[in-house]
Amino acid sequence: MTTIKNDTKKLTHFIGGEMKAGKSERFGNVYSPSTGEVINLCPYASVEDVNETVDVAHAAFTAWKNTSVGKRVEVIHRFRSLLVEETERLANLIGLENGKTIDDAKGEISRGIESVDFAINAPHMLKGEYSVNVGGNINAFSMKQPLGVVAAISPFNFPAMVPLAMTTMAVACGNAVILKPSERVPNAALFISELWKKAGLPDGIWSVINGDKEAVDAILKNQKVHAISFVGSTRVAEYIYHEGCRNNKRVAAFGGGKNHMIIMPDADLDQAVNAFLGAAYGSASQRCMAISAAMPIGEKTAEAFVAKLKTRVEELKVGAYNDENADFGAVITQESKNTIIKYIDESLEEGAELCVDGRNPEICETNKGFYLGATLLDHVTPEMKIYRDEVFGPARIVVRVNNLDEAIALVNNHEFGNGVTIFTESGAAARKFSEQIEVGMVGVNVPIPIPVGYHNFGGWKRSKFGEGHMFGPDTVRFFTKTKTVSERWPESKEIENKTDFSFPSN
Numbered sequence: 001m002t003t004i005k006n007d008t009k010k011l012t013h014f015i016g017g018e019m020k021a022g023k024s025e026r027f028g029n030v031y032s033p034s035t036g037e038v039i040n041l042c043p044y045a046s047v048e049d050v051n052e053t054v055d056v057a058h059a060a061f062t063a064w065k066n067t068s069v070g071k072r073v074e075v076i077h078r079f080r081s082l083l084v085e086e087t088e089r090l091a092n093l094i095g096l097e098n099g100k101t102i103d104d105a106k107g108e109i110s111r112g113i114e115s116v117d118f119a120i121n122a123p124h125m126l127k128g129e130y131s132v133n134v135g136g137n138i139n140a141f142s143m144k145q146p147l148g149v150v151a152a153i154s155p156f157n158f159p160a161m162v163p164l165a166m167t168t169m170a171v172a173c174g175n176a177v178i179l180k181p182s183e184r185v186p187n188a189a190l191f192i193s194e195l196w197k198k199a200g201l202p203d204g205i206w207s208v209i210n211g212d213k214e215a216v217d218a219i220l221k222n223q224k225v226h227a228i229s230f231v232g233s234t235r236v237a238e239y240i241y242h243e244g245c246r247n248n249k250r251v252a253a254f255g256g257g258k259n260h261m262i263i264m265p266d267a268d269l270d271q272a273v274n275a276f277l278g279a280a281y282g283s284a285s286q287r288c289m290a291i292s293a294a295m296p297i298g299e300k301t302a303e304a305f306v307a308k309l310k311t312r313v314e315e316l317k318v319g320a321y322n323d324e325n326a327d328f329g330a331v332i333t334q335e336s337k338n339t340i341i342k343y344i345d346e347s348l349e350e351g352a353e354l355c356v357d358g359r360n361p362e363i364c365e366t367n368k369g370f371y372l373g374a375t376l377l378d379h380v381t382p383e384m385k386i387y388r389d390e391v392f393g394p395a396r397i398v399v400r401v402n403n404l405d406e407a408i409a410l411v412n413n414h415e416f417g418n419g420v421t422i423f424t425e426s427g428a429a430a431r432k433f434s435e436q437i438e439v440g441m442v443g444v445n446v447p448i449p450i451p452v453g454y455h456n457f458g459g460w461k462r463s464k465f466g467e468g469h470m471f472g473p474d475t476v477r478f479f480t481k482t483k484t485v486s487e488r489w490p491e492s493k494e495i496e497n498k499t500d501f502s503f504p505s506n
Contacts, residue, residue: 286331
């Protein structure tokens with residue numbers, strides 16, 4: 001049974017530079033996955049709340065757009081400094097409401113700061129092009145201008161990194177941003193709002209609206225919202241993409257993944273095992289870029305890899321977010337835990353072999369949290385549901401294949417195309433793999449191929465809908481529109497009275 005404290009705090013939205021309760025009377029529970037307790041009540045915005053927030057953002061936009069990019073970047077510099085200063089507090093908030101360990105939360109914040117660093121380069125990224133005398137003494141140039149009000153809808157698994165990656169460059173480009181964080185982890189977004197306020201960002205340029213599908217649909221339908229960036233499940237990503245496009249919005253919607261690690265016979269198996277452990281089980285495997293499936297090439301490689309991996313997986317410890325000895329924490333909800341256990345049970349019925357069973361972990365501190373230990377399943381086949389679906393929890397699988405061509409074919413046939421990596425000492429194998437694999441982010445001897453903040457992030461196939469990317473130069477293109485100007489300043493004696501009806505050319 002869920003424990004609800006009498007002093008459970010009702011959270012707010014952040015609108016017009018201040019915390020506001022909103023008009024809706026609907027609330028949802030915010031749990032601490034480590035204890036299973038309700039720690040806050042998250043307000044679920046009404047359509048009226050969303051429209052009010054958009055109106056406030058729209059009213060603030062023009063002045064921010066007309067602020068020089070240098071002045072805008074000064075605010076982002078101060079914001080970055082505050083993020084660094086408040087890393088400890090923010091990491092504890094993330095751990096409390098997400099369940100990930102403090103070290104993992106700090107790593108997330110560090111990666112989020114990479115996106116802030118990249119946004120500091122906005123003056124360079126916003127430069128247009130200029131051509132002199134393209135014909136008839138006409139000069140041509142282009143400029144990038146902000147869209148206006150834009151929205152970001154972020155997931156529970158990265159309460160800080162993903163919102164920072166989705167929004168900071170949008171702010172730097174001169175847009176007004178509305179963030180709708182996951183209703184499971186609202187505190188981090190509200191805390192970031194306070195940092196923007198302290199950094200001197202004008203009221204209305206950054207807003208946080210909490211809520212569920214009603215709030216999302218209101219954002220999708222509001223005609224003053226010009227672009228939407230989303231990260232979450234593929235099912236919801238596809239819905240947001242189609243609904244956003246139907247309402248004439250620019251949409252980049254990032255969905256799920258089923259990320260493979262191919263282990264070649266020549267790979268350093270100790271290195272591969274180490275890489276798999278962190279990439280597969282970190283954050284309780286609640287990462288869209290987590291390695292889901294190990295794919296050793298050949299029986300000899302598979303036997304050796306699984307033997308080494310099994311021993312290490314058995315040593316992994318799950319615990320509370322503030323347990324310094326824990327390798328990873330609880331999953332986000334009891335419902336999520338039940339779903340993961342169902343996947344494990346069904347895979348065993350289908351013929352998978354259980355190497356390590358994490359369904360009943362022994363937790364010293366408490367047994368009320370949403371804990372699952374590390375689970376490893378061998379002899380999984382592509383027909384099994386646990387292979388086809390994204391499993392957002394610490395149940396990882398081994399799929400044995402005969403050769404590299406078979407591995408490439410399996411990866412390419414999967415509906416998801418987020419990330420993939422290969423461990424090998426063969427440059428030829430790595431090159432063939434990198435060229436032939438149909439996945440958006442590829443690693444070679446790299447456990448999690450997430451690009452740094454100044455390279456584009458995005459999967460292929462049903463892992464991403466829309467043409468925009470997260471991180472990197474594409475964020476500038478996504479949050480701006482290009483205007484091209486052709487200008488001529490003739491001297492009076494050059495002016496001709498002749499009308500020319502032919503199509504203009506040089």
